[in-house]
Amino acid sequence: MRVLFAGTPQVAVPSLDRIMGAGFDVVGVLTRPDAPLGRKRVLTPSPVAARAEELGLPVIKAARITDEVVAQIAAWSPDVAAIVAYGGIVPPPALSVPVHGWVNLHFSLLPAWRGAAPLQYSVIHGDEVVGATTFQLEEGLDTGPVYGTLALTPPPEATSGDLFAELAASGAELLCQTLSGIDAGRLEPRPQAGEPSFAPKLTLEDGRLDWTLPALALHRRARGVTPEPGAWTLLDGQRLKLDPPRLRPDVEGLEPGRLGWAGKALVVGTGTHALELTRVQPAGKKMMAAADWARGAGDIEGTVLG
Structure with a gap:
């Protein structure tokens, strides 16, 4: 199966590595543009961009998915797009490009904590269980039907950074299993159930x-x-x-x-x-x-x- 991978921060890198290791044909990577880092504000590739370049994968760097970016993605003819913390909206023209749509790995047990900072809000609110979800991306904010979930009980002193590190690894496996199930034709998403809560970007x-x-x-x-x-x-x-x-x-x-x-x-x-x-x-x-x-x-x- 031909896979487009979209992601930006370090937490997305294990998913890219796991998909590559599973033998999927990763046709290209979409990530955010280089950003200034450090006191000297040196332009630096995102962790996903740096890893993709190490792997020899073609990379699109875009802050927004424009018509031009959609055309570039379409030229790769992906069967599915796997997205992990890309950091931007995927517009309808892009959603319709892959045959099997976009599969998002989100770090909450949806519909809990839809939004940009799910694990952070889980910790702030003292959730006894945290986790990750793979779901089909659609126009709504993290509203799409669910393929699979995983859950864990956080240690009492765990920070959101600690939990991101743990769920980045286990979530990568969940994402890989989801793609395998879609490829085999044995996995269908189910609608989210329950009252949603929201996790807007932290300031x-x-x-x-x-x-x-x-x-x-x-x-x-x-x-x-x-x-x-x-x-x-x-x-x-x-x-x-x-x-x-x-x-x-x-x-x-x-x-x-x-x-x-x-x-x-x-x-x-x-x-x-x-x-x-x-x-x-x-x-x-x-x-x-x-x-x-x-x-x-x-x-x-x-x-x-x-």
Whole structure:
């Protein structure tokens, strides 16, 4: 079966590798254009583009799927398109090109968390089960019928980045099995069932921690926004980036946002019990152990964050 692969970030690379390893004829790759990275803003290919070039595959780099891009895809005559986090809308003219349509690997148990940040919202909302779904792409936002799912119970300290790494591998296998089932003519998608929830793209502001909230809610939010857009608070009017803190139900009595010591651990008050800060990154500096930063900053006890 001739497969067009569409994807952009690192989380999509295992799917491309798995499809190639399974012997499918990958006719080409669609990905986003090179983007400026680092302090010097060097134009850098997406992880999928870099891997496709290593594999010797032809690549289309496009921020939007225009008529010209549709014509390029059609010239490859794909039987199916596999898409994993491409990062753009697939318009109707492109949807109709492959014989078997577009099969999307989405990192939620649809119809839960339709949208750009499914795993992040799963963690923020404390879902007891997370997973991935393969479904047939259509014009609606992640509304298409489902081919297959996989589920896992997230560890209590897992970040969205941790879960993406795990589901990128297992999801690649699910996607490959889905393509095999379609190729063999034994797999038909079924309509989604249940009430949908939505996971719009996260902004920098979504990573700001409101210390008046309960500790558990802050713990979940910090893990959900790690690594992107990242958890942070304000210290003397400047942004202080944070690795996910630890729950400290044994430490009470600190007002929200106030720093203090619990033995050798740096803790901060919330709307309930304290959280232990693990690593922090002050403006213009590298990430460091929170306790080391506090000791180096001098008399930090009593400082209020936020």
